[in-house]
Amino acid sequence: MLERLRSPIPAVLWALTALLANSGSIAEEPGTVERVGSLLGEQRWREALELARAGHASRPDDPGVTAALAEALLRAGRLEEIAPLLEPLAEDGACGPRGLMVLGRLRDAEGRDGEAVQLLQAAAAAAPDDRDVLYWAAQSAPSRERAVELFRRYLELSEGDDPDRIEAAEGGTRLFETLGERAIWTARERPERVELPLTMIWSPDSGAVNGYVIRVKLGERGKPVPLLLDSGSPGLLVLHRVARKSGFERLATTTSFGGGGDRKQRGGRGLFPAIDIGGLSFTDVLATSIDRELDATGRFRGLIGLSAFNGYRITLDLEHRRLLLEPGGAELDGSPYWNVDGQWVVRASLAGNDRDGLFLFDSGATNTMVSFDLVRDLPRAHLGEAIGVHGVGGKYEGVRALGGVEVRFQDASARGSLRATDLSVRSRIGGVEIGGFLGLDALAGRRIVIDTVQRKVRISGGRGGRGAS
Numbered sequence: 001m002l003e004r005l006r007s008p009i010p011a012v013l014w015a016l017t018a019l020l021a022n023s024g025s026i027a028e029e030p031g032t033v034e035r036v037g038s039l040l041g042e043q044r045w046r047e048a049l050e051l052a053r054a055g056h057a058s059r060p061d062d063p064g065v066t067a068a069l070a071e072a073l074l075r076a077g078r079l080e081e082i083a084p085l086l087e088p089l090a091e092d093g094a095c096g097p098r099g100l101m102v103l104g105r106l107r108d109a110e111g112r113d114g115e116a117v118q119l120l121q122a123a124a125a126a127a128p129d130d131r132d133v134l135y136w137a138a139q140s141a142p143s144r145e146r147a148v149e150l151f152r153r154y155l156e157l158s159e160g161d162d163p164d165r166i167e168a169a170e171g172g173t174r175l176f177e178t179l180g181e182r183a184i185w186t187a188r189e190r191p192e193r194v195e196l197p198l199t200m201i202w203s204p205d206s207g208a209v210n211g212y213v214i215r216v217k218l219g220e221r222g223k224p225v226p227l228l229l230d231s232g233s234p235g236l237l238v239l240h241r242v243a244r245k246s247g248f249e250r251l252a253t254t255t256s257f258g259g260g261g262d263r264k265q266r267g268g269r270g271l272f273p274a275i276d277i278g279g280l281s282f283t284d285v286l287a288t289s290i291d292r293e294l295d296a297t298g299r300f301r302g303l304i305g306l307s308a309f310n311g312y313r314i315t316l317d318l319e320h321r322r323l324l325l326e327p328g329g330a331e332l333d334g335s336p337y338w339n340v341d342g343q344w345v346v347r348a349s350l351a352g353n354d355r356d357g358l359f360l361f362d363s364g365a366t367n368t369m370v371s372f373d374l375v376r377d378l379p380r381a382h383l384g385e386a387i388g389v390h391g392v393g394g395k396y397e398g399v400r401a402l403g404g405v406e407v408r409f410q411d412a413s414a415r416g417s418l419r420a421t422d423l424s425v426r427s428r429i430g431g432v433e434i435g436g437f438l439g440l441d442a443l444a445g446r447r448i449v450i451d452t453v454q455r456k457v458r459i460s461g462g463r464g465g466r467g468a469s
Contacts, residue, residue, distance in 0.1 A: 032059075032410055034066040043428055045075040060257065063089050067099030067400075076100050077358040078432035080314040082106050090119070093244040097127035101136055105431070108140050111455050116140045117236040124150060131157040135169060136431070144291055151176075174252040175269050182284065184271065185308070189281040190434040194325040196278040198229065198318070201299050203366075208417070209444035210366050212316075213300050214323060217276040219246030228294070229316075229323065230303040230364030232437060234342025236275070236287040238302035240268060247273045250289065277308065281326065303364060306344065309452065316363065316448040319462045332451045334458035335410060339347040341430035344450075346457060348438055353378060357435020359409065361457065365439035367415035368407050369399075374435040380404040383420055398422055407442065410459045414442035 032055035035160070037049035052069040059065050070085045089095035094268075095103070104119030117140050124137035131154050138150035158166045162281045175276045198212040215224035218238065225242060238248070250270040272285040294300060307313060313332070337346045340358070342374035349356040350370075375381040384401030399421045406415035418441075427433045445462035465468045 008253055012089065012217060013056075018030075033064050033068045033115070036072055039060065040072065040075055043424070045072065045433060049076045049078075050073045062253040063094040064096060067095045070095070070102045071087040071098060074105060079109060079358070079432075080336075081155075093126075096271075097123040097130060097133055099397055100126070101133045104140060105136055109340055109432075111339060111452075113140070114193070117142050128153065129426065130222065133160060134167065138169070138172065144179055144181055148173055148176050152460075162366055164425065168296055171252070171269075178251040178279045179286075180400065182273050183290065184284045184286045186283045187281075188274070189276075189279060190284050190311075191279045191325075192327060194278045194280050195322075196323045198316075198321040198323055199226070200321055202316075208366050211300070211438045211440065214277070216304060218243070218272055218276075219248075220274050222246040225302065226300045228364055229300045229306075230362070231306050231316075232343055232360045232362030232364050233303045233305035235307060235421040236285065236302065237267070237305050238287060238289055239294065240291050242301045243270075243272070248287070249273075257386040272343065282308070283390065289433060304453075305342075306450065307342070311346040311403055311452060314450040314452065316323045316441065316450075319445050319447060328451050330451045331455045332449060332454055332458055334405070334449070334451070334454075334456035337457050338455075339452070340432045340434070341426075343430075345434065346409055346438070348435070350374070350378070351406040351408040351413065353380075353405075359407070359436045360431065360434065362439055363443060365437045367417050367419050367441050368437060368439040369423075370405065370407060371427070371434065372420055372425075373424070373433070375402065375405060375420060378405065385464070387419060389419060391419075405439065408436055409442070412438070412442040412446060412459045414439065417441040462464075 032051065036048045036055070039045070039051065043088045049072040052072040055065045056069040056439060066085050066089060070082050073079075073081050073085075082102060083106060086095050086099055090103050093100070093306045100119045100123035104116045107113075107119060108116035109394070120137040120140045121142065127133045128456045134154040134157070138147045138154060141147035141150060151169045154169055155166065155173070158169070195446060196214050198214060200212055201210045202208060203210055208303045211228045211230070213226045213244065214229050216227050217223070218225050222245075225238070225246070227238075248270055250268040252269045253267070259358050267288045267290040269286065269288055272287055274281060274283050294302065309325055312325040313328045315326070317324065335346055337344050338358070344359050344361045345358040347356055348359040355378065357371070381402065381404045384403060387399050387401055389399045399419050402418040402420040403419055406413055407418065423434050423436065444458070446459050449458045450456075
């Protein structure tokens with residue numbers, strides 16, 4: 001969702017101009033393109049991708065089929081394969097509005113906001129009755145006024161669409177109408193270097209690391225509040241009873257998706273007047289407040305993601321329990337990460353199998369979780385007993401122990417402690433397939449460096465897993 005105002009876009013959109021100039025030259029294969037779109041609408045993304053690959057193999061020069069393949073790749077989480085297909089077609093608009101939409105969403109995931117805005121607004125201008133285009137263009141609008149306009153048009157056409165997506169658009173409309181063009185997360189103090197201690201929390205019963213906590217000042221005169229450092233969280237979330245004592249101004253009620261329980265929860269969206277994170281401070285901080293207790297023992301009162309640290313090279317030194325924010329330097333020898341629906345994901349593999357997926361890089365998850373879809377039909381995978389797992393939204397239902405699988409990302413790996421669960425809601429709402437969460441059984445005790453400018457991450461040192469305390 002739009003957290004900061006985007007930079008204004010040029011009055012003349014190059015992509016739209018080219019698209020309209022070439023609108024009559026787009027050669028499509030209606031059978032393939034139509035069927036791929038229908039399968040994606042039914043969330044049958046595997047079949048859609050198989051059909052789109054076959055269609056593209058037989059007609060590689062057909063822009064319509066190429067755009068359909070790119071859309072299927074996006075839904076399947078094959079982000080690395082999209083740009084080579086669409087970039088040659090985007091400049092002259094040959095990929096059509098939906099191709100522009102897909103490339104715009106990819107640019108947004110890559111952190112290339114300016115390009116994302118131009119591409120998605122061009123797509124919306126060329127396809128004002130395509131509700132998919134309208135919905136995603138609203139997420140990357142140049143202003144909140146434009147976002148509201150696009151959401152309203154989407155809602156006019158939304159009958160029969162995904163109810164969760166409709167609810168998200170309604171919540172976004174309410175919030176943006178209330179916020180207007182008010183700037184948020186405005187930096188007041190931005191030190192060159194910040195170092196904060198991390199307090200490790202763990203389970204004495206299992207010996208597993210449950211998370212790392214930092215202390216953050218909320219409000220102008222607020223006392224430090226313990227927040228779980230949760231790289232799987234898209235922003236700032238605080239218990240309402242704590243938030244209201246720190247000057248929280250509630251503006252609207254919205255629904256967030258993911259985080260446990262029934263995978264969605266209603267919360268208050270509003271502003272803290274200020275926040276201070278070890279000297280890094282902001283004013284007018286957009287956050288979510290919820291009534292549900294996050295930790296029964298009170299070890300933390302909210303969650304904070306990593307987006308507040310954009311522009312820094314972030315080091316999570318989990319072995320020595322410290323958080324470092326520093327300027328970027330030489331090229332980081334790491335792997336790319338993407339921002340999908342506000343959450344950072346990396347590509348992790350199932351070791352020994354020809355299978356991988358996008359995993360949330362999740363310092364707020366005790367155990368690595370894998371989606372049922374990713375391990376379905378995997379010969380050596382076997383599901384065990386049901387396990388009670390709690391998240392922000394409450395208790396996850398249908399979580400199973402997972403054996404016979406190892407999840408690996410760079411030098412980090414998890415096995416023996418894995419869980420399997422249904423991530424279809426998160427994947428459906430974000431429009432990109434999520435293979436799982438890379439949790440603290442793989443990450444605890446390690447050194448994790450994330451360069452938010454280069455959009456790369458590197459893991460080294462430590463052992464991870466249990467006993468990292």
